[in-house]
Amino acid sequence: MDTLRIEGGQVLRPDMTVERADVLVDRDDGTILDIGTDLDADASETLDADGCLVMPGLVNAHCHVSMTLLRGYADDKELDAWLREDIWPAEAALTADDIRVGAELGLVEMIRSGTTTFADMYFDVPEIVDAVENAGLRARLGHGSVTIGKDNDDAWDDIEESIEIAREFDGAADGRIRTAVMPHSLTTVGEEYLREAAAEAHEDDIPVHYHANETTDEVDPIVEERDERPLSYAKDLGMLTERDFIAHGVHVDDEEIALLAETGTGVVHCPASNMKLASGMAPVQDMLDAGVTVGIGTDGAASNNDLDMFDEMRDAAMIGKLAADDASAVAAEDVVRMGTAGSAEAIGLPGGALEVGGVADIAVVDLDAPHLTPANDLVSHLAYAARGSDVRHTVCDGQVLMRDREVLTLDQAAVMQRARDAVAALRDRI
Numbered sequence: 001m002d003t004l005r006i007e008g009g010q011v012l013r014p015d016m017t018v019e020r021a022d023v024l025v026d027r028d029d030g031t032i033l034d035i036g037t038d039l040d041a042d043a044s045e046t047l048d049a050d051g052c053l054v055m056p057g058l059v060n061a062h063c064h065v066s067m068t069l070l071r072g073y074a075d076d077k078e079l080d081a082w083l084r085e086d087i088w089p090a091e092a093a094l095t096a097d098d099i100r101v102g103a104e105l106g107l108v109e110m111i112r113s114g115t116t117t118f119a120d121m122y123f124d125v126p127e128i129v130d131a132v133e134n135a136g137l138r139a140r141l142g143h144g145s146v147t148i149g150k151d152n153d154d155a156w157d158d159i160e161e162s163i164e165i166a167r168e169f170d171g172a173a174d175g176r177i178r179t180a181v182m183p184h185s186l187t188t189v190g191e192e193y194l195r196e197a198a199a200e201a202h203e204d205d206i207p208v209h210y211h212a213n214e215t216t217d218e219v220d221p222i223v224e225e226r227d228e229r230p231l232s233y234a235k236d237l238g239m240l241t242e243r244d245f246i247a248h249g250v251h252v253d254d255e256e257i258a259l260l261a262e263t264g265t266g267v268v269h270c271p272a273s274n275m276k277l278a279s280g281m282a283p284v285q286d287m288l289d290a291g292v293t294v295g296i297g298t299d300g301a302a303s304n305n306d307l308d309m310f311d312e313m314r315d316a317a318m319i320g321k322l323a324a325d326d327a328s329a330v331a332a333e334d335v336v337r338m339g340t341a342g343s344a345e346a347i348g349l350p351g352g353a354l355e356v357g358g359v360a361d362i363a364v365v366d367l368d369a370p371h372l373t374p375a376n377d378l379v380s381h382l383a384y385a386a387r388g389s390d391v392r393h394t395v396c397d398g399q400v401l402m403r404d405r406e407v408l409t410l411d412q413a414a415v416m417q418r419a420r421d422a423v424a425a426l427r428d429r430i
């Protein structure tokens with residue numbers, strides 16, 4: 001058997017306790033064989049975790065990975081103006097090659113900060129599928145459809161593309177890639193298209209993922225036109241089921257929170273994007289109290305401006321307290337759970353916990369740093385003090401993606417140069 005042993009570290013268990021243990025991985029099927037101090041098997045490969053915390057790989061539950069190319073391209077605007085004046089015109093000029101290199105740049109960034117799994121909405125999805133397959137991460141990918149501003153035929157083509165992409169690539173990369181049908185939002189996609197997209201997706205047991213209740217500018221017109229809240233509308237459309245997950249969920253009222261809990265729909269909290277675009281403060285503690293499955297996502301690198309899930313967990317804790325006006329809200333354990341198991345559950349992928357028989361998706365965090373000293377409480381450190389750059393090794397599906405901070409599955413320097421060249425050419429075209 002081909003095995004990997006991560007040795008000498010402390011291990012974060014699913015109940016958020018930390019214990020001294022080694023982790024033995026079956027690389028043939030990508031699962032954890034054993035966790036303990038007296039593991040007897042000789043391993044084919046070892047990773048040194050002395051002085052480190054071995055934790056589940058982080059799960060970035062909402063992203064637009066190729067938007068790394070637009071990092072710093074347009075800042076300091078609210079969502080609608082940012083999308084319409086800057087981002088959508090720039091995206092209209094992106095080529096399939098741009099999407100590919102942007103995705104690779106984002107994947108390098110994720111691997112370097114301990115993210116092993118993500119959910120992504122974009123276009124030219126076959127490029128992203130191929131990049132993820134080669135980089136070795138786990139992902140739920142989908143084509144984001146927008147129908148406003150399109151004639152009926154073009155609108156249906158865009159919806160059909162989302163459905164076809166989801167069907168074609170579900171199970172790619174030996175099952176590491178799953179898909180979702182991804183209408184962009186409840187206001188940028190018309191009612192008949194949303195209804196059909198959800199029905200077709202669910203016919204094949206494929207989830208639906210979309211932006212919802214992100215800003216008041218998006219919520220108010222729905223309430224005015226339909227005399228119902230957006231998530232009640234989404235439920236009528238068949239888009240609020242256990243498989244489905246929404247991004248943002250900032251402006252949700254108590255009835256919508258109850259609907260999310262009742263239906264088992266996941267919510268991906270994107271605190272940095274919500275702050276940067278001044279979208280608002282999501283009632284995360286209220287959602288957790290109601291039993292909603294809540295994960296965490298970075299959103300794209302143009303509204304964040306990085307893909308570091310450690311930053312995101314800290315932001316989630318900070319703004320969660322502010323939103324609840326309660327310093328005990330969205331506590332350290334809650335955000336670490338949300339950034340790992342909560343996100344995995346929301347997007348319907350395995351991972352987010354280190355347990356025997358579970359997938360070997362692992363981040364090894366080096367604790368030997370001034371900002372992580374003293375080690376009073378390691379869960380507190382993960383939530384409030386650690387940075388993506390503290391990650392020493394990253395493993396996904398039993399494969400080592402980064403060893404001693406060297407990314408093994410992508411050529412980091414070459415990807416960065418291709419990204420610079422792509423953006424220079426893009427800026428000439430825009």
Ligand SMILES: CSC[C@H]1O[C@@H](n2cnc3c(O)ncnc32)[C@H](O)[C@@H]1O
Pocket residue numbers: 064079083087088091121122123143144145146184211214273299300303
């Ligand atoms: C049609 S593919 C996805 C689409 O979403 C855009 N996007 C990026 N961030 C956000 C956000 O916070 N809310 C809504 N839409 C967003 C992205 O630029 C793509 O056009």
Ligand SMILES: [Zn+2]
Pocket residue numbers: 062063064211247299300
């Ligand atoms: Zn988004």
